[in-house]
Amino acid sequence: MLNDTNAEKIRSLNDSFRRNLVFGGTVLLTPGVTSLEIDRQADLLEAVRKFDNFTPDNDPHGEHDFGAIDLGSDRFFFKVDYYDQTGSMGSPDPADPTVTQRVMTIMRADEY
Template sequence: MTDTIKIRSLNDSFRKTLVFGGTILLTPGVTSLTIERQAHLLELVRTFDRFTLGNDPHGEHDFGSIELDAIRHFFKIDYYDRDGKFASSDPADPAVTRRVMTIMRADEC
């Protein structure tokens, strides 16, 4: 299995479960939503499957763009060492990688 396939599998697993293998950060634009809208946005992230060469050029399933209530939101998965201080030395190895998914409004970038 190539590193890209391993990374994609780990990212999909994390994104679909929202618990396995990482931490989720919500920006102020997302936390300002009602709990119900936040839950709906998380469900849209969890079920996102519209990866294309345009939004996923490396094939890692680490970014997505979602619309909720006519507002564009992004999710992005980054790879850190287990302490969360530095970039991971090997994003394909969950033993040395902490995934951090940030969910934000597009206008917060």
């Protein structure tokens, strides 16, 4: 289990990445998201950027690495995963950005 200091570092890195969606990692959109009209995709990305409804149920480790968003009648998820610099295995330390690649997947809930 990670200590509180590591969780704080991970949370800060995840929040920064989620809010800018450019620096700090890679964003993957599933086919269910890329098939949406471009304006709806933009609305979804903006909702991900602004998401702040983290609770003990959806964020038990305090890392801000998962969220569920309702956009109209559709539900979407985002999930941040941590890989090593080669992208071939999990990061040895998600709190250290020098050894971690963040990958955020944004998907329709029905694709999960």
